[in-house]
Amino acid sequence: MNKLQATIALAGNPNCGKTTLFNALTGARQHVGNYPGVTVEKKQGVYARNSYRFNLVDLPGTYSLTAYSLEEVVARDFLVNEKPELVINIVDASSLERNLYLAVQFMEMGIPICIALNMIDVAEKRGMRIDAEKLSTLLGVPVVPTIARNGKGKEELMESSANLIRAGVRNNPLLITYGNDVDQALAQMTAKIEAHHFLTDVYPARWVALKYLENDEQIQEIGRKADPALAAEFQAIVEQLTDHLQDTLESYPEALIADHRYGYIKSVLKQGVVSFEKDMSRLFVSDKIDKVVTQRFIGPLIMGAVIWGLYHFTFTYSELPVQWLEGLFGWLGGQAEAHLADGLIKSLIISGIIDGVGGVMGFAPLIMFMFFGIAILEDSGYLARMAYMLDRIFRFFGLHGSSVMAFIISGGIAGGCAVPGVMATRTLKSRRERLATLLTVPFMNCGAKLPVFALLVAAFFARRQALMMVMITAIAWLGALLVAKLLRITVIKGASTPFVMELPPYRMPTFKGLLIHTWERTWQYIKKAGTIILAISVLLWAMMTFPQLPESTVKKFEQQRAAVQSAAPTGILHEIERIDRKDELSAEAQALRARLLTIDAKEAESALRHSAAGRLGSALEIVSRLAGFDWRTNIALIGGFAAKEVVVSTLGTAYSLGEVDPEQSLPLSQKLATTAGWSPLVALSLIIFTIFYAPCFVSVVCISKEAGSWKWGGFSILFNTILAFSLAVSVYQIGSAFGF
């Protein structure tokens, strides 16, 4: 017997338990991608049992099927273009009335649906009795009670779905009356649509008319392309009706349509579908928690503790796996160092490939822990409360209450990381606010910028270290918020997206859900960012390696080394070759080694200056002088594009100190403090520049991926660098004018 094969879409409101049900049905057999051209996640999985095998698609959670939000357009396009055999509409039984609003819209479209009456246990606990059979009869679609958390009802649900698909009946679109005026216009338009076969190959006739009356931009545009004359005629009908309704009822067609949909739902539920055994106005557990958690004084304190906890969790517990990975890549580098012949290939493998891949993988544990933490906050319902409490502040800067998470993780508390921070903006649903957040989180002081600040503060502000670090954090926050405001009134201007948001009841997250959520996102990061980051890493390596020093110069350094070596007694030379550890060497051998290392460092400095990056740095000196930076600083900042802590090690090379470990930069700090051309003012200018200039390329790649376009990645490189430079020049010039 042939297996029944079909595609089934899962749809429902956010927080209705859709993802939990999807996980319960598909288990680990799922994969995540994106809908074509947009950043909305598309999850697919397989449910195979008995005599059927279903391909399940998890549509984005929506409250409606209008064309306002990206999620809604994506869900609708999928239904229209892919034509799944069936939609399983998951509804939260405890807020049935609102959840059925989406179901009614599927039915208006004539899409066959099966309703999963989810979280029936919660509704019963609250004293709601729901007659599923009666609801099924009244709506004319199967209704199956389920509890997604423990998988109860899922077999019955799939059995009903299979039966419906086998029966093969396409539902007739549900006809609701929307009041006399609207109904008349509908009938008039539907007749014309049918007569002209206007869009009828894709959409039901009455539905198209309905969408016209609802002012649906997507359908209007498709209509204009298909038949401009008819589209104009419809537009006139809509305008006429709108004017009429304004005059008589002070209302709009779309408002009346929504009212009548809810009216239809109310009339269905009133026919004995729902009965209440307890007083529904009493406080539920969730409300009681809210009384404390969002209380005026205690609320912000608890929130502070939660933020600190998440931060601590992400950055402390990921330390160990990060160390393992660093150890692994260090070991790989060591193996390459030991077994490969000196030369370009070796340098490419170590500095380009191993460091590059290591860089990508080094972020993976951070991202994993961060997403795990956020998944707990999100699934439990607390994240929505944070947005609720903080929205007033963030709205002022054109952002959204939910932006706070991304800022904190990026380094709002110094020491975060912009890469997971950028990815944390996924919890933001409003497009403009999300983009503004994406573009400003890299200003926060991530863990990689800290060594740069530490170096400069130790060299020039040694007596006020703590104060300086607090000020640096404050400047970053202020800068980020003001830039967000600036972006929101210029490049991403537009009214703020409506906040109107559900505060879902508090729920215990399921461990399985958390793990799937975390793993998916981490894997996406590794897969997507990995390849590009490797390529850029190799490119940066090449920039700092080519062109190489001319042979004559290399020879000069070799001669110097040979001269030093031949002047030394052979015993000491042997000693250096035999013993690796510095402290075991005799004083004479140490002195010789130091002299040789000085020559190596001088050669590295010349090579760096000779490379493309070095030339670029020297060429930029004319401009960068305005901010007090010489060519060495310029190269270091170019290197910082790879990762901000590279600024420290590159400065070390440029000052002939050899490779400087960013964690132990004291010698470099002393060198800077005593070098001509450096002053506290230059240091301050460099600190400002470091806070604001182009994000590291890993962040840029992530920004592009999250914003859905390389344009925004490019924008953040250019805009941030110009902003940083203007600020640094201002600081340096004003400071110089005052004689600092």
Added chain:
Amino acid sequence: MPCINLRQMKENQSGTISRIKANGQLGRRIRDMGLVPGTKIKVHGRAPLYDPVALRLMGFTLTLRNNEADYIEVEVDE
């Protein structure tokens, strides 16, 4: 029963929505969430900075900003 603006409602006060004045994206969002004439609501609380406001309706909690609440008129219960 007096008709007032949602913004002016006090904590724990309840009433029935009489009119929604918003159109376009905001109007759509408000209606999608069940805020239509005839719906019973109760003010559940306000955020620490007195904005947004949290409402209870149809068995769930909804929050919206004060400037969004301005578009909603409510017939309050005595």
